[in-house]
Amino acid sequence: MDPIRIYIVGTAGSGKSTLTQAFKLWMDQQGYNAITVNLDPGVEELGYTPDVDIRDWVSVPQVMAEKGLGPNGAQIACADMAALRFPEISNVIEGFRSDYVLIDTPGQIELFAFREASAVFLNAFSSDDNVIVFVLDPTVAKTPAGLVSLLMLSSSIQFRFDTPMELVLGKCDLLEPEEAERILEHCGNTDSLLFALGDNMNMRSVAAIEFLRAMDSLGVRMVPKPVSSLEMTGLEEIYRSVQLITRGGDDLSSD
Ligand SMILES: Nc1nc2c(ncn2[C@@H]2O[C@H](COP(=O)(O)OP(=O)(O)O)[C@@H](O)[C@H]2O)c(=O)[nH]1
Numbered sequence: 001m002d003p004i005r006i007y008i009v010g011t012a013g014s015g016k017s018t019l020t021q022a023f024k025l026w027m028d029q030q031g032y033n034a035i036t037v038n039l040d041p042g043v044e045e046l047g048y049t050p051d052v053d054i055r056d057w058v059s060v061p062q063v064m065a066e067k068g069l070g071p072n073g074a075q076i077a078c079a080d081m082a083a084l085r086f087p088e089i090s091n092v093i094e095g096f097r098s099d100y101v102l103i104d105t106p107g108q109i110e111l112f113a114f115r116e117a118s119a120v121f122l123n124a125f126s127s128d129d130n131v132i133v134f135v136l137d138p139t140v141a142k143t144p145a146g147l148v149s150l151l152m153l154s155s156s157i158q159f160r161f162d163t164p165m166e167l168v169l170g171k172c173d174l175l176e177p178e179e180a181e182r183i184l185e186h187c188g189n190t191d192s193l194l195f196a197l198g199d200n201m202n203m204r205s206v207a208a209i210e211f212l213r214a215m216d217s218l219g220v221r222m223v224p225k226p227v228s229s230l231e232m233t234g235l236e237e238i239y240r241s242v243q244l245i246t247r248g249g250d251d252l253s254s255d
């Protein structure tokens with residue numbers, strides 16, 4: 001059976017790399033066979049050693065030096081070069097024959113969302129085996145407008161790739177319990193979120209109303225799973241949800 005590929009996606013600094021590392025540790029502890037893949041060619045300090053590292057094929061500092069590009073131009077060039085190297089990278093990933101592939105995506109979310117490389121990766125596999133785990137940064141999700149913006153961003157990515165997605169509220173250890181509760185309540189209950197946004201009918205609240213109602217009628221609204229990579233909490237819930245999405249809840253370990 002093909003491995004389940006879990007793409008960890010989120011805004012810069014939301015905690016993607018730390019979650020990749022924590023999730024791998026948790027999977028090891030449970031006896032699940034998982035590998036980690038770093039897809040960020042520009043990262044300097046990762047905090048863990050990935051099993052497969054895009055920097056072995058393309059690296060931002062090297063492209064900056066060779067092509068005389070600045071860091072942003074080099075990031076984009078690298079993302080596009082990674083698409084060309086996809087067959088080799090994919091072969092190395094397949095070689096591990098693991099049940100799970102945890103994919104840490106570039107720090108800047110637009111590199112994942114809007115460059116071709118991620119579409120090449122995602123489309124190469126059956127959509128039944130891909131899941132995007134979208135990490136909500138708690139410092140942004142704390143305000144109602146920040147939360148709606150993140151939900152819009154996650155919808156944009158879901159729309160672009162047509163891949164199942166699980167939402168995660170990251171770094172929960174930094175939130176007061178009632179703050180975390182409020183965010184979860186806002187995600188699950190459109191009226192409470194609209195109420196929190198305020199009732200001044202400006203462009204922003206009309207856009208939010210239309211967006212949230214559209215999500216409601218499509219049935220794609222999601223309540224995030226609260227997670228702390230630091231305290232290793234919420235990882236089992238992500239795992240269960242990924243299993244449900246990809247395998248209808250069958251646990252690989254019971255095969
Ligand atoms: N308190 C706390 N800090 C975290 C957690 N996850 C990540 N961080 C911190 O958030 C910062 C950004 O994390 P990183 O994983 O590099 O984010 P990325 O850019 O999305 O890959 C780092 O300083 C991490 O130590 C968490 O669960 N709890």
Ligand SMILES: [Mg+2]
Binds near residue numbers: 043107
């Ligand atoms: Mg990172």
